[in-house]
Amino acid sequence: MLLLTIWPLFALICLGFVLSRRGFPDAGFWPAAERINYFVLFPALLVRNLAGAPLDDPAILRLGGAMVAVILMAFAALSLIRLVRPMPAARFGPTVQGVIRFNTYLGLAVTSALTGPAGLERAAVCLAIGVPLVNVLSIMALTEGSAFRNPRLMLRTVFANPLILACIVGIALALLGTGLPFGIESFLTLIAQASLPLGLLCVGAALRPSALGQDGLALTGTLALRLLAMPxxxxxxxxxxxxxxxxxxxxxxxxxxxxxxxxxxxTRQLGGDGTYMAGLITAQTMAAVVTIPVMLALLGLA
Incomplete structure (x- = not known):
């Protein structure tokens, strides 16, 4: 039953991969589609769901605390592993991102399919807490912490992220209790409806199977940590x-x-190993169609 629920989401990813490889509609479409989704459509979805989230609900607060705990514990474990098996920041940064970062489009799509609107609100809260945290930790890993010696770089990199800005706006509206007046909610709802399908298509278009030919052991180890140990x-x-x-x-x-x-x-912006990071993204996305339903079933959540 779970597989029947989520396979259409991965079918969209596969469709995006096939269309992009065939050059349809053209080579310039996919970067443009990704940008409009990243800067406009997906932020609208976050604001729409966060603005009405019950932030005073103790369950929401515990969920936020659990999200922080999962991310920080995983980062601490990776840092300890690095002490035993040293690696340069160019490799450690992608490894950290391969374990603690998450595909926001797929996360919201799966959550929406399994839980409906209530789960979507809670997922938006997870994003509001998780996205800034994983960005800061990723920058730390890629720069050996030197970004803290340049606060402007850190702030510019983090707050240039439209998802973080959307989360700030959504949380502010929820705390003020004003909601989205004057038909703004309907407007954002219309925009948000296009976000997840387009986002999943763009995920497929971004896959790089050619990057799987290198670092097989490292890719497999990081994949296991992300898709098996993290859940x-x-x-x-x-x-x-x-x-x-x-x-x-x-x-x-x-x-x-x-x-x-x-x-x-x-990774590319901060001088990390881009080929390794592309391999991590591709390997995990391809494997997740199997691991997500298996892990949810094993943990009694299916």
Missing amino acids: ALAWLIAGLIGLGTTETLVLTVFAAIPTAPTAYVL
Whole structure:
């Protein structure tokens, strides 16, 4: 049943891959589509869902705390592994991103398919907390922490992210209790409806199978950490904190999905190993069609 629910999402990813490889509609379409989704459509989706989120609900607060715990524990574990097996920042940065970052389009799409509007609100809260945190940790890993010696670089990189800005706006509206007046909610809803399908198509267009021919052992190890160990860790923390069924499912889904395609852009910008990062994105996205339903079933969430 779970596989029947999520296979259309991966079918969209496959369709995006096939269309882009055939040059349809043309080579310039996919970068433009990704930009309009990243800067306009997806931020609208976040604002729309965060503006009405019940931020005073204790379950929401526990979910946010659990999200932080999962990310920080994973980062700490990777840092300890690096002490045993040293690697340069150019490799450590992609490895960190391959474990702690998440594909926001796929996460919201899976959550929406499994839980409906209530889960979507909670997923938006996860993004509001998780996106800034994973960006800061990723920059730290790629720069050996030198970004802290240049606060302007850190702030510029983090707050140039439209998803972070959208989360700030959405949370501010929720705290003010003003909602989205004057038909703005309907306007954002119309825009947001295009975001997830277009985002999944763009995920497929960004896949780079040619990058899978290198670093097979490293790709496999990082894939196992991201797609198998992370959802198990999330499920464990959810149980320890006492999250409800919906919150546990949302947290586990965001831990079980592959890393974000935008990790490649940050890796290239900060001098990381772009080929390795492209391989991580591609390998995880291809494997996730199997690992997501398997892990959710094994953890009793299917």
